[in-house]
Amino acid sequence: MKKALMVSAIxxxxxxxxAQESTTAQASxxxxxxxxxxxxxxxxxEQQVRTLAEEVAVLRGELKAVRxxxxxxxxxxxxxxxxxxxxxxxxxxxxxxxxxxxxxPDPASAAPQVTQTQIYGGATSNAKLLNPDISLIGDxxxxxxxxxxxxxxxxxxxESEVGMQAIIDPYARADAFISFGETGVNVEEAYVTFTSxxxxxxxxxGKMRADFGKVNxxxxxxxxxxxxxxxxxxxxGGEDGIDxxxxxxxxxxxxxxxxxxxxxAQVFRGDSSTVYAANRRQDLSVVGHLRAYRxxxxxxxxxxxxxxxxxxxxxxxxxxPNFLTNLYGGDATLRWKPLRRAxxxxxxxxxxxxxxxxxxxSPLNIxxxxxxxxxxxxxxxxxxxxxxxxxRFDRSGHATDGTQTDTGFSGILTYxxxxxxxxxxxxxxxxxxxxxxxxFSNANEFLFQFLFVMGAHGAHPF
Amino acid sequence: xxxxSFGGRLTAVFTALAFSMALLGPAPARAAGKLKIMTATxxxxxxxxxxxxxxxxxxxxxxGYQDPHFVDAKPSFLLKLKRADLLIVVGLELEIGWLPxxxxxxxxxxxxxxAPGYFDASRFAKILxxxxxQVTRAEGDVHPLGNPHYxxxxxxGLRIAKGIADKLTxxxxxxxxxxxxxxxxxxxxxxxxxxxxxxxxxxxxxRKIVTYHRSWPNFAEHFHLNVVGYVEPRPGIPPSPQHTxxxxxLMKRENVKVIVVEPYFDLKTPNAVARETGAQVxxxxxxxxxxxxxxDYFKLFDYDISxxxxxxxAAH
Numbered sequence: 001m002k003k004a005l006m007v008s009a010i011x012x013x014x015x016x017x018x019a020q021e022s023t024t025a026q027a028s029x030x031x032x033x034x035x036x037x038x039x040x041x042x043x044x045x046e047q048q049v050r051t052l053a054e055e056v057a058v059l060r061g062e063l064k065a066v067r068x069x070x071x072x073x074x075x076x077x078x079x080x081x082x083x084x085x086x087x088x089x090x091x092x093x094x095x096x097x098x099x100x101x102x103x104x105p106d107p108a109s110a111a112p113q114v115t116q117t118q119i120y121g122g123a124t125s126n127a128k129l130l131n132p133d134i135s136l137i138g139d140x141x142x143x144x145x146x147x148x149x150x151x152x153x154x155x156x157x158x159e160s161e162v163g164m165q166a167i168i169d170p171y172a173r174a175d176a177f178i179s180f181g182e183t184g185v186n187v188e189e190a191y192v193t194f195t196s197x198x199x200x201x202x203x204x205x206g207k208m209r210a211d212f213g214k215v216n217x218x219x220x221x222x223x224x225x226x227x228x229x230x231x232x233x234x235x236x237g238g239e240d241g242i243d244x245x246x247x248x249x250x251x252x253x254x255x256x257x258x259x260x261x262x263x264x265a266q267v268f269r270g271d272s273s274t275v276y277a278a279n280r281r282q283d284l285s286v287v288g289h290l291r292a293y294r295x296x297x298x299x300x301x302x303x304x305x306x307x308x309x310x311x312x313x314x315x316x317x318x319x320x321p322n323f324l325t326n327l328y329g330g331d332a333t334l335r336w337k338p339l340r341r342a343x344x345x346x347x348x349x350x351x352x353x354x355x356x357x358x359x360x361x362s363p364l365n366i367x368x369x370x371x372x373x374x375x376x377x378x379x380x381x382x383x384x385x386x387x388x389x390x391x392r393f394d395r396s397g398h399a400t401d402g403t404q405t406d407t408g409f410s411g412i413l414t415y416x417x418x419x420x421x422x423x424x425x426x427x428x429x430x431x432x433x434x435x436x437x438x439x440f441s442n443a444n445e446f447l448f449q450f451l452f453v454m455g456a457h458g459a460h461p462f
Numbered sequence: 463x464x465x466x467s468f469g470g471r472l473t474a475v476f477t478a479l480a481f482s483m484a485l486l487g488p489a490p491a492r493a494a495g496k497l498k499i500m501t502a503t504x505x506x507x508x509x510x511x512x513x514x515x516x517x518x519x520x521x522x523x524x525x526g527y528q529d530p531h532f533v534d535a536k537p538s539f540l541l542k543l544k545r546a547d548l549l550i551v552v553g554l555e556l557e558i559g560w561l562p563x564x565x566x567x568x569x570x571x572x573x574x575x576x577a578p579g580y581f582d583a584s585r586f587a588k589i590l591x592x593x594x595x596q597v598t599r600a601e602g603d604v605h606p607l608g609n610p611h612y613x614x615x616x617x618x619g620l621r622i623a624k625g626i627a628d629k630l631t632x633x634x635x636x637x638x639x640x641x642x643x644x645x646x647x648x649x650x651x652x653x654x655x656x657x658x659x660x661x662x663x664x665x666x667x668x669r670k671i672v673t674y675h676r677s678w679p680n681f682a683e684h685f686h687l688n689v690v691g692y693v694e695p696r697p698g699i700p701p702s703p704q705h706t707x708x709x710x711x712l713m714k715r716e717n718v719k720v721i722v723v724e725p726y727f728d729l730k731t732p733n734a735v736a737r738e739t740g741a742q743v744x745x746x747x748x749x750x751x752x753x754x755x756x757x758d759y760f761k762l763f764d765y766d767i768s769x770x771x772x773x774x775x776a777a778h
Contacts, residue, residue, distance in 0.1 A: 250569075
């Protein structure tokens, strides 16, 4: 049935083409300029035939797929289709009879990279239609040097993060980030954001990075360094951080003039890497965050925050509901970016402080609350459009033993071939506690990273 | 009986809660107040002011001397967006790097994408350089939907103004006559000014120029200038030595005497090229507010055209 239709369409088109050719041939008489017109016409026709042939090839592929699915019937000679199957009337708005006869083709339109003109054009792209914006960010990390305590692999494709983002309906949008790591797949974040709630509320539902401080909210590839600060690793769940399924509500708060204030309250199931574990349904964890922001000038701004989080300690075993971990955080960020030279020069200083109070069993199996403090300070300076230099100082106790303190610093150099790729080197020194009081191990490492972005142009985090 | 009254009390509490929530919700639009309009760029704010006059208040997120591709999504904009009745954007993915999170976080249902208060100006303009065939980032930071610097053609300015006038009328029907009169006035003044600009630029028709970024195709088309090259090897890619050498050869071959640079780009490479080729570097703001004296849409063209004329005259 399909085949018959196809053949009849081909026949129809062939005859249409031939008829048209003969009429124009008569009309052109013997005038030399007409020959020229004919010549250009032919070229346009050829061009069209070529594009149509491509379409036919696609169609043929589909037809073949259909046929293959039905039976193992051999495909017919492709050549017949190639030459003639292109012009199903009605399928193509610009069929040969209408286009070349009227206007002589614009020479520009024959160039390989055609530039079209669109008047009153709807800003739609037929390539996208209703697909979400899809992107993939590859994060390749190499490590050299010495680290006896937490050695990482020499070379690894640390993660490939697939992002899908779309507007769901007039009231919501959704964002999903799925990370393919060396050890498996992890839904890093996937949440829907309701943007049209009453009372100025912004609600997110799904799995998300908790709004605990700054670094916990940032994806690996968007960090200004290759690794995460020691304090994050020791106290706030490491690379994945507090990242859990839950509900988040944010609202602007009344603030003094020129200040912006925002409060966030989040409830999670209570499972977050090494920090929290939920053994019962009621073992929920909560996160609260207050943010204050102020523009000091057009180019300088200050961003302050305090965070609190509470959940059930991840002890590796269920000792009952009485073991809680309380986390407190403070963060401050100072940014400088002159608007006229924003892409060449900017500076950012950030510091975060963390306090952890973790209920656990002491080595003698006695209930205890272990207090630990951690912090980092980092700075980055964009020297020019392609280079950024940065540094970070780390200091953090261990969550399980506050007397054990790690110290470290890093120097970071980043090169941007374009907005969509990034090459980074980081020297990292660590003075790491090994668990015996007063005994430390020194780590000297060089890390390098290649980042590449495919697909949709995601928004830059602020 | 006791149970029943308890249930009644509970209902009362819920009703009270619901009422207080409703009170906290978006205040009903004050019909008498000015319409609050936020725009992505200064040019759109200028056009909105032309049509809206004293019935509106327009403010731009980006400054006129700022690269509109790279704007920080500062939280201070959120408060303004939250109060906005209308958000006018350039579209064509110009603001894709910074506007979507601002819209989402603004918690303003009126300006969400697709809501009546979201206005994409590109839908009304003539768009150039829409890539066909395969679009890849080997071409740099290409805009798959076409060149977003379309406001630099007065005809597009008029089209956008018409779109804004219609939108304002839709939002405030009671002021329809006012907006219609403002638009008619703007149309008359712009057509007059455009005639003047075209006459001023006529002697320079076909002049070849080089620009830093692809910001000027609509301007060049309208005023019959010929952009033969770019300082950037590809859009969004900083100049490379090899491309710069090629550009110098091209400019010598084509006898190009003017290099147009947007105010937010570094002048080092353009100056080096100018020294080598005897050309002149001309910092030309593509947006209202790019210089202090450019306070409206008319002054943008007045300024740019007078600067261009000076540069062309100096070249001979």
